[in-house]
Amino acid sequence: MTEKRFYRIGSRPAEIMLPVRGDVPLARRRLPFTRRHLLKWRSRLNPKTLRQERWLADKKPLWWTIALVLLAVSAPFLSNSALTVASIFCIFTAINLLWTLIIGTAGIFSLATLAVVGIGAYASAALNVYLGLPWPLMFLAGGVAGLIVGGFLALPSTRLDGLYYALLTMGFAEICRVFVQQLKPLTPMNGSINNVGSFIPRDWFLQRPGLLLGFAGAFVLMLLALLTFRIVNSERLGMLLQTAREDEAFAEAVGIDYRRARLHVFLISSAGLGVIGAFYAQFYGSISPAVFSLDQLMLLFAMIVIGGLGRAEGAAIGTAIVVLIDKGLLDLGPLRILLVAAIMLAVTLLTHNGLAGARNQFRGWRQRRQSEARARRSEKGGEVMPEEAIEIEDKQAIYYRRFQKRLRDRLKALITPELIEEHRKRPLGQHSDALSRVLNHFRRGEVADKYAILRQSGQFHAYKIVAFSGVRGAPPRLVDDRVYTDINEAYHAVFLLRVNDLMES
Amino acid sequence: MDLSVTLVHGLSLAAIYGLMAIGISLLWSSIGMINMAHGASFAVAGYAAWAASEAAKPLFLAAFGKTIAGTAAMAGLTLGTGALAGAMMGALIYLLAFLPIHDKPNFPVRSLIVTLALNLATVQVLLWWFGPRQKNLPKIFGTGKVEVLGISARYDQIGTIAATFLILGLVLLWLRVSRKGLEIRAMMQNPEGAVLSGISVRWTALPVTMLTGALAGLAAILLSQTIFVSPTSGAMPLIKGLTIALLGGLGSVPGAVLGAIIIGFLEAVIGAIPFLGQRYVLFGTFLFIIVVLILRPRGLGGLLDEARK
Known part of the structure; x- marks a missing residue:
């Protein structure tokens, strides 16, 4: 027997399905110290092939990995200018990820993102240049500065509406720019701080190894930002806020303090932006007021x-x-x-x-x-409404019902007074083609509500028409009280009842 | 510090910002759109008026010579061209930022983004077409000073204040008495109810965008009496107009007028104080607005509850 052929319909055949080995116990690795899995594997029994199959339900991690690996691997082969572009891309992606947390997850329409980055950069650069803070501690300083500014900015965020808050934060950026330019003792060079210590050694600056190191740092920064995004957006805080996004009153009613969750997200993102600011200052070796523009x-x-x-x-x-x-x-x-x-x-x-x-x-x-x-x-x-068809698991049933509908339509066309007259004359025996088709359809009907002739016990040539219940043990019901004295008459009466049912269906 | 000079300067600033702010406020309350391309309308109108005046200068000089009539003709031409160019820009904003998406999900944010993109694009096109050099519009009110009740004021300041009062009065009157104005006011009070009463959103939005564009164009001509026309000249009036509209409470016309007067005087005062000076103007305004917004989260407007949220 040849293998049954299936036609490729829909998007399912394009899905890559992996076989499931029945002889090996299922082992799914979890991330250490958590109950999370890295990839979302799902498996089910294919009802057509009767094989167990496994597929990756969420392919996004796969694409992310491919893209990030491609970027990391191709970086050493890029030209100097392309490498700089890649580094800038990494830094801005990190900033945008944290901004997405603020706007998307927390729902606070803040435009002070770059201002927070700039403040983190200025604070850490000033500490480094004037107080001799070593560069690894600059990240900490930037983060703390970002946290403080974030806390300050977060205060009015619960009171103000979206656009008003956006304006306020835009004004904050402008205030920062003017303030930094006017602060002569801190920023002697027209508002900028130069010669900031960096993770890139001084004599490597703008050289090939320095650029490569800079890119590596920016790449790690982006990975850290992605991790922060993942942890904040899809874990507890993100879930709470998702509920609040859908219905604030409901979230409050079930005990979710969404304002507090928003504040937490805002503070975490601000601290992260401050760290990025410290990185920014180290990456360029200087920081200028253009960051607030x-x-x-x-x-x-x-x-x-x-x-x-x-x-x-x-x-x-x-x-x-x-x-x-x-x-x-x-x-x-x-x-x-x-x-x-x-x-x-x-x-x-x-x-x-x-x-x-x-x-x-x-x-x-x-x-x-x-x-x-x-x-x-x-x-x-169709006998099947489209909405219903989605819910019927066995698609054969849909086609069976559709077939039955079309069959009934054909048979209805065959029923004529002549055909009924033919049956009345000879209920049994050889019939015309049309009558045979109709009768065959009747005979194949389901047992439930099928008509039968019941001989009245103790009487001779006395028949009544009953209908089966279709349930074992439940007696048939009487269709009407009429007693037929001729079996052929009873046959014809059953035939008429069924024709009536057919015409009504 | 001369108080009267500050007063006049503040009033003339307030007049121009008021024109911008009322345009933004009107647009928000009637069709729910924050128009970030208002600055672009401003700059385009300035350039259009400059181009028209350059083309017409020899013509007018030949016809009228250096007379009052010549200045008046020039004033009419620049104001007309500015308003027309602003209205055309408003129509463009309507076509791009309103018509395709006004019934789609997320309209307020999307229209804001579209108008922002329009603003960016327009500034770049102007920069590309006319170059970065600043252009000088003809002085339509003439030059000189006049002393009224012991207060000395320049002609252009008086002209600006008078013209603004005239324009705003006409616009408010039009909104009050005309059929279209009634429709726009209905839209401001209850957009859904207006639609149910048979007012077409599309045909109401077009005059509103064109009107606010024309207001921006007039503001451009009036402000260009004191500053030059440049591709980025729209940015500052846009920010000022936006802040004033928000300060007054979005959608509230009296709030916008009040906000414009307060901000205008504040700027004039800060600019006049010796140890602060011009570079602290924006700083001071923003600080003031932040304080006001923290105290009154929905701005100054008391009518806000009737307006669109």
Whole structure:
């Protein structure tokens, strides 16, 4: 016997299915000290092939790993300028990830991201240059500075509405810029602090090994930011806030203090941004007030908007696009900003939530189209509504019901007064083709509610018509009280009843 | 420090910021859109007026010579061109930022992003087309000073204040008496109810965007009497207008007027205090607004509960 062929319908055949070995016990590794698994494996029995199969239900970690490994491996082969672009990409991705936490997870529309980064950078750079703080401790100093500023900024965040808070934070950035420029003893060089100690040795600066080391540092920074994003967004805090996003009143009613959770996320992100600030100052060896400027903030906003608010891959994709255009295509001149603006415009007009949400949006659109097509198909001859069809596990049943419907339609067309007359004359024996078809259909019917002729006990030639209950042990019910004295008449009466049922179905 | 000079300067600043802020506030309350391209309308109007005045200068010189009539014709031309260019820019904003997405999910944020992108793009196009050099608009109110009741003021300051009062009065009157104004006010009070009463969102939004664009254009011409026209000249008025609109409570016209007057005077005072000076102006304004917003989270406007949230 040949192997049964299945037609490739839907997206399931494209899924990579791994076999499950029945002779080996299932072993799933957990991350140490947690109950988390690294990958989301799922398995089920395929009802058609009757084989157990296993697939990766969430492939995002896979894509992340591939992309990150590609970036890390290709870095040593990049040119000097490309390496700088890659490093800047890593730094900005880290910033955007933490910003995504603030905007997406905590839902606080803060525009003070770069201001916090700048304050972390200035605080750590000043401590390093004027007080001789060694560079490893600069990260700590930056983090503490970010935490303090975050705490200060968080105070009005629960009182103010989205746009008002956005304006307030924008004003805060401007205040920082003016303040830093006016603080002469701290920043003698037109507002900037130079010669900041760094993890890159002084004589390697702007040399090949220095650039490579800088990229490695930025890459590690991005990985740490990703880890922070994962821990905050998808663990306890993120779950609490997700509930609050869906329904604030409900979240409060079940005892979730979402304002506090928001504050926590904000503080964690601010501390992280401060650390990034310290890194920023070390990476460039200096820090200037340009970090507080509105243009830089707008560019950062463009990144997060193009990628899509609230998702890690959105932050990475948007940053990649904007950094590539802004820093990679330097010879385009002012046209770069125009290009960024055009992309921003197109993405916002066409997608609901940036490029990261485009896939889901496309799937939703395709699903809608498919269900519309299904509805059109089932209007013609279906016994099964499209909504119902999704719920029926055994798809054979759907086709069986559809077949029965079409069969009944054909048989209804065959029933004519002549056919009934033919049956009345000779209920048994040889019939015409049409009558044979109709009778065969009746005979194949289900037992439940099938008609039968019951001879009345103790009487001669007395028949009544009953209908089976279809349940073993439950007696048949009487259809009507009429007593037939001729068996052929009774046969014909049953036939008429069934024709009646057929015509009504 | 001369108090009267500060007073006049503050009032003229307040007038221009008020034009910007009311445009932003009106747009937010009627169609729920934060227009970040308001600065772009401002800059485009400035350039359009400059181009028109450059083209018409020899013509007017030949026709009127250096007379009052020539200045008046020039004033009419620049103001008209500025308002027209602003209105065209408003129509562009309507076509790009309102029409395609006004019934889609997440409209307020998406329109904000689109207008921001429009702003970026416009500034770059202007920079590319006209170059970074600043342009000088003709002095439509003439130059000179006049002494009124012991207060000395420059012609352009008086002209700005008077023109703003005139324009705002006309706009508010139009909103009060005309059919379209009634529709816009209905939209401001209750968008859903307005739609149910048969007011088309699309046909109400177009005049509103064009009107606010024209207001930005007029503000550009008036402000260009004191500063130059440059591609980025729209950024500061945009920020000022936005802050004032927020200070007054978004969607509240009296709040915006009050906010404009307060901020205008605050700027003039800070700029006039010797040890603070011009570089602390923005610093001081933002500090003031932050304090106000922390005390009154929804701005100054007391009418806010009736307006769109």
